[in-house]
Amino acid sequence: MTYFLAVIGSFFITLFLTPVLVRFAKKRNLISAPRSRDIHQKKTPRLGGIAIVISFLVVMILLAVFASRKTTDFGFPFAVYFISIDKRLLGIILATLILSAVMIYDDLRGVPAYLKFLAQILVGLTLIAAGIGITYLNNPFGLAIELDKVKYPLQIGGDVYHLVLWADLLFLAWTGLLMNATNFIDGLDGLAATLSLLGALILVGISHKVSQPATGLMAGVLAGSIAGFLPYNLPPAKVFLGDTGSMFLGMMLAVLTVISGGKLATLLLVFGLVILDSLYVVAKRIIRRQNPFTTADQTHLHHRFLQAGFSHTSTLILIVAFSLMFGAAGLLLEGKIKLIMVAVLAVVSIFGFVLLDLKRVKTKVKA
Secondary structure, three states: OHHHHHHHHHHHHHHHHHHHHHHHHHHOOOOOOOOOOOOOOOOOOOOHHHHHHHHHHHHHHHHHHHOOHHHHOOOOEEEEOOEEEEHHHHHHHHHHHHHHHHHHHHHHOOOOHHHHHHHHHHHHHHHHHOOOOOOEEOOOOOOOEEOOOOEEEEEEOOEEEEEEHHHHHHHHHHHHHHHHHHHHOOOOOOHHHHHHHHHHHHHHHHHHHOOOHHHHHHHHHHHHHHHHHHHHOOOOOOOOOHHHHHHHHHHHHHHHHHHOOOOHHHHHHHHHHHHHHHHHHHHHHHHOOOOOOOOOOOOOHHHHHHHOOOOHHHHHHHHHHHHHHHHHHHHHOOHHHHHHHHHHHHHHHHHHHHHHHHHHHHHHHHO
């Protein structure tokens, strides 16, 4: 019953808050004009992600306060000012507040790229300080790859903490990769939100498969929050996630893969297409001697689909269907077969990118 109420509650909170934020943005004229890289033609509010963040935080805090300890127990009991809360959950809440504060300002006024990068690093360090990290990688060909061998002690007050070099660096890279990949694909109506919903649902299934109810509940709350937003974001979108929403979704998907037992390969199968596309675009920008992170253009996967002649809706369906197929395989398969699927995804995706570029060139020539 708790699980059901939490998921339904997060759904309806977002469903109610999103149109409220749309009206607020229009009334206060907090709507930016389409940019050079945007594919929409009219002014559209970019504050929709705030509704998802508020919904998630409200439900998770209520669960931490009123639900049984089992529902929010991630294995790190902690007390602050006589309030008992799981340390990992506390870290997620603090990281969300830090990230949202910077990205809301970015959605309203704009923030330099280097400040957004520093905010991402601070968010990652906050999560690491809360005990979230990748200490090992499953190896289907033998023993697990341990990442916690190199440690550096760090004394803060009367407590000694440890910086775990390779584990912490990998977690920072993984979190930053997913935040930016989710942000990159938030240029097509409904794409970032739909893929994030798919990823959250896959993680719900994995969590229950490995008997981690708390992680499954958090993933379910995230899925409910996204589902309440989607009716307003599907083509034609009435509101966008903005950097607040897209960065938050990327952060949460990164965190959930780690606390659910390091299921990185499974989420790679869901987001592999857009992650590879992000790396593909960055590489092309570097070859053209452009800044890979501040260059504004229309070279991402959804742009190339549109330029090749596909409609907004068919582009959304194709990318989501492809990701759903591989995500379902990741949920059902194990070990070496899952790793093979990741390799297949990489090869098929790169081949597809090249074909799309060729089709786009032919379409331009005909025009």
